[in-house]
């Protein structure tokens with residue numbers, strides 16, 4: 001914890017707002033104090049901050065978080081400006097600049113965007129600024145939203161090669177039951193999925209401004225730790241103690257090593273735009289031999305995807321075995337199925353010799 005040189009800190013809406021709703025400038029300042037102290041030690045910090053929707057409620061005369069997407073987006077649009085203005089003023093107390101970075105799912109699912117996000121964040125850090133990341137709520141539609149910043153933060157931690165992810169919330173860690181009950185106690189560390197067995201992982205609490213609750217935090221911890229990044233989950237008021245290595249919150253130990261950049265997002269962040277049904281030979285080729293998927297082994301196509309989109313590969317029972325980036329539009333594929341690439345190249349031209357999904361663009365899914 002104390003040796004981390006580049007960290008991603010994610011803060012939830014519930015830690016930034018007042019009981020009446022609306023941004024709480026004092027709570028923002030307390031968080032900024034902690035981050036500025038880290039920066040003074042030479043640690044690079046990327047802040048993933050929720051709170052745009054919550055911050056936009058009161059200015060738009062809304063009493064509570066709206067259910068429909070358009071009103072949420074309107075609130076986020078008003079609130080994001082206020083949120084970043086608040087961070088800008090607060091970091092300025094320490095002479096630090098803030099850089100707003102709004103990301104959509106595509107920014108960590110498309111290869112060129114992923115690199116672009118890395119370059120921007122890395123440059124901001126190199127120039128001494130504090131990147132403040134949020135989901136680009138105003139342009140994201142239902143099907144291309146992350147919806148929760150916990151998973152976004154885990155992916156950002158991977159994008160920037162962070163060596164620690166800190167998830168700050170209104171609760172001081174993962175509890176083995178409802179944290180509001182006196183019988184529940186804090187889980188100090190999680191070394192792997194087995195430690196989560198029997199734990200009641202619930203939705204967001206009564207504050208009403210958070211979204212994912214503990215479910216998305218544990219998911220985010222799974223994404224980061226499987227990619228070699230340890231995670232601390234604690235209350236915002238204990239952020240300073242946690243970063244000083246004190247026993248507060250829940251520490252999720254790393255369970256894996258860093259994977260190839262592009263594959264992590266493919267497994268965790270992408271929404272499949274369609275399905276390709278594979279015959280048993282193609283399943284074996286893809287799963288056991290890690291081969292590319294060729295038209296000959298595909299028996300069916302579903303969805304309206306275009307070349308470059310993520311698609312699920314399913315076996316003859318409809319179970320998803322892998323996810324990959326497809327090289328053809330959905331409407332091109334039916335005419336190619338079951339045929340060899342050589343035959344297709346002879347008949348239709350060399351462009352049709354390509355794999356339907358290249359092995360480098362495939363990730364196996366265990367479900």
Ligand SMILES: Nc1ncnc2c1ncn2[C@@H]1O[C@H](COP(=O)(O)OP(=O)(O)O)[C@@H](O)[C@H]1O
Nearest residue numbers: 012013014169175202204205210211212213214
């Ligand atoms: N097992 C659990 N341990 C801790 N908190 C839990 C658990 N199950 C559900 N929760 C709830 O999750 C809430 C945190 O999620 P959320 O409100 O989405 O936070 P944030 O806005 O900080 O992202 C806690 O306030 C708590 O009520």
Ligand SMILES: N[C@@H](CCC(=O)OP(=O)(O)O)C(=O)O
Nearest residue numbers: 013050051052053148149211
């Ligand atoms: N992007 C949304 C936040 C979504 C979200 O994950 O919220 P939270 O559960 O409070 O971290 C916003 O800024 O309001």
